[in-house]
Amino acid sequence: MPVLSTDVPEITSLKGIHLYHAGMSNCSMRVRLALEEKGLEWVSHEVDLGAQENIQPWYLAINPKGLVPAIVHDGVPVTESNDILAYLEEKFPEPALVPADPTLAAEANAWFELAVSMHIKAIKTWVYGSSLGATKKRSDMQRYSEIQPDKELVAFHQKSLDGFSAQDIETARKMIADAFEKMEKRLKDHAYLVGNTQSIADIAWLPQYVVLGTLGFDFKPYPAIVAWAKRQEKRPAYKAAIGDWMPKVPGWALRIAIKLRRAFASLKSSRRQSQTQI
Numbered sequence: 001m002p003v004l005s006t007d008v009p010e011i012t013s014l015k016g017i018h019l020y021h022a023g024m025s026n027c028s029m030r031v032r033l034a035l036e037e038k039g040l041e042w043v044s045h046e047v048d049l050g051a052q053e054n055i056q057p058w059y060l061a062i063n064p065k066g067l068v069p070a071i072v073h074d075g076v077p078v079t080e081s082n083d084i085l086a087y088l089e090e091k092f093p094e095p096a097l098v099p100a101d102p103t104l105a106a107e108a109n110a111w112f113e114l115a116v117s118m119h120i121k122a123i124k125t126w127v128y129g130s131s132l133g134a135t136k137k138r139s140d141m142q143r144y145s146e147i148q149p150d151k152e153l154v155a156f157h158q159k160s161l162d163g164f165s166a167q168d169i170e171t172a173r174k175m176i177a178d179a180f181e182k183m184e185k186r187l188k189d190h191a192y193l194v195g196n197t198q199s200i201a202d203i204a205w206l207p208q209y210v211v212l213g214t215l216g217f218d219f220k221p222y223p224a225i226v227a228w229a230k231r232q233e234k235r236p237a238y239k240a241a242i243g244d245w246m247p248k249v250p251g252w253a254l255r256i257a258i259k260l261r262r263a264f265a266s267l268k269s270s271r272r273q274s275q276t277q278i
C-alpha cells in the first residue's frame with residue numbers, strides 16, 4: 001500500500017486528514033465519497049491540474065507520481081484512490097464500506113479493480129479523446145516524462161496532444177459499454193452493486209457515471225444504472241463529495257464551452273504554424 005514516508009516538516013506536521021484533490025477528477029470523487037460516507041472531517045487542498053500544480057515540487061513531495069488524489073493523515077501521505085480507501089477502511093472501520101462477508105468483499109474489490117484497470121485505456125481515453133482534449137502542453141512533456149514513473153500515463157498524455165484515433169475512442173467506448181452492461185444486469189434487481197448496502201463498489205463507479213454523463217456519454221441503454229445513480233445522488237454524502245465540486249453550469253453548456261475552447265486553441269495553433277511558415 002503506498003503509505004509513503006517523508007521528513008518534509010510541512011507534511012509531517014499536518015494533523016487530521018488533508019485531501020489533495022481536483023473537482024472533476026473521478027479518482028478524487030471516490031475518496032471524497034468515502035470520507036463523507038464515513039462522516040470524517042477533512043481539510044481540502046485543491047490541486048489545479050490545468051496549471052500543472054500536480055507536478056510542482058511541493059506536491060511531488062506528497063505524491064511522487066504527481067497524481068490526485070492523495071491524503072496526508074497525521075503527517076503520513078497515502079496515494080492511489082484504491083489504497084486510500086483501503087487505508088481509511090482500516091483506520092476508520094465504521095461505517096464499513098467493505099462488506100464483512102469475504103465473498104461479498106471479494107466482489108466489491110473486483111468492481112473497484114475493474115474501475116481502476118479501465119482508468120487510462122477506457123475512461124480517460126474516452127473523456128479526453130471525445131471531449132476534453134489535451135490538458136498538458138507540449139512544452140510540459142519533457143519534464144512530465146522525467147518525473148512520471150508510470151509510462152502508460154506519459155504515453156497517454158503524449159497521445160492526447162497528438163490526437164486519439166477514432167479507433168482508440170471506439171475501443172474505449174466499447175470497454176465502458178461492456179462494464180456498464182455488467183452493471184445494468186446487476187442493478188436491474190438490486191439496489192447496490194454488491195450486497196444490500198453501500199460499498200466501495202458503488203463508490204468506485206458513481207464517479208464514472210457522473211463524469212461520463214456530464215461529458216455526454218449515452219446512458220439511454222442503461223435505465224437501471226440511471227435509477228441507481230438517482231438514488232446515490234440522494235445520499236447525504238453526494239452533495240459534499242460530488243455536487244459541491246461540479247461546474248455550476250449544466251452538462252450541455254459545459255460541453256459547448258469545451259468545444260469552443262478546443263476550436264479556439266486549434267485555430268490559434270494553426271495561425272501560429274502558418275506564421276512560422278511565411
Ligand SMILES: N[C@@H](CCC(=O)N[C@@H](CS)C(=O)NCC(=O)O)C(=O)O
Pocket residue numbers: 025026027028049054066067068069079080081082116119153
Ligand atoms: N491510479 C490513480 C490514478 C489517479 C489519476 O490518474 N489522477 C488524475 C486525475 S483523475 C491526475 O492526477 N492527472 C494528472 C496528470 O496525469 O498529470 C488513482 O487511482 O488514484
